[in-house]
Amino acid sequence: MSYKSIVVQLDTSERAHSRLKYAVQFAKQFNAHLSGVFSTFSPDPRSFYVMAGSAEYFESHRTFRQERHDALERIFLAEILREGISGQWVDRNEYASDAIPRYARYADLVIAGQDDPNDPESFIADHFPETLVLSAGRPVLFIPYVGVFPTLGENVMVAWNGSREATRAVHDALPLLQRANRTTIVMLNDPKDESRGSRIPGADIALMLARHGIKAEVAELDGIDDVPLGDVLLSRASQLNVDLVVMGAYGHSRWQELIMGGATRSMLESMTVPVLMSH
Known part of the structure; x- marks a missing residue:
């Protein structure tokens, strides 16, 4: 028995890059295919336009998120090429609690993040970690938002x-x-x-x-x-x-x-x- 297909949940949070690092490590260790599934919480733009000055805030925030998305995608593609593992980047614009579990069901292992109360970008859906572990039907490896782990699983x-x-x-x-x-x-x-x-x-x-x-x-x-x-x-x-x-x-x-x-x-x-x- 081995993990031959791994899904890592990615977003615009500070810890997404660290989470990707562990996912790449596991994919190489088990010679597994790695899918990086990117999904974030996106508020309805119409809720901003009704407030004075909020339209500019929404546009600048969207630009900020797009820059983080593009940087993370480049890192993902560079890492799988450097480590010689197979993988794919998946963009999902739908609700994360629907998108991530659906991809997870086709994997042997799911790697996801813990909610970080100090980083609003870590929020992608209400009770997302609970929903994922209950609905994916697959084991979920949660990586804490604090700490560095030189070893994992020893x-x-x-x-x-x-x-x-x-x-x-x-x-x-x-x-x-x-x-x-x-x-x-x-x-x-x-x-x-x-x-x-x-x-x-x-x-x-x-x-x-x-x-x-x-x-x-x-x-x-x-x-x-x-x-x-x-x-x-x-x-x-x-x-x-x-x-x-x-x-x-x-x-x-x-x-x-x-x-x-x-x-x-x-x-x-x-x-x-x-x-x-x-x-």
């Missing part, structure tokens, strides 16, 4: 609770886990609404990985009932000094997590290392 933490979503994430991450130097399976508390018999113990998933040539350590997390799970995962990722977290996304309903909070939401908002999510 020291991996798997968040494991035996759920369908966690199972999907582990299998989707197999090409990365097979190349990792260290893999740690962090056992999470069983949800109270599911019987223990419906979930696979950590030793069993470690045995499955061993059959794929992956040696994984198993670490239990006990006594964390009063601590938000997302905080626990972030803390353990820091303790283990990992450069990638693998986890299932939205074991509960999306709206339950949006309203009440949850591990998926916490990681999407506060990730400190790249996170591969599957639903």
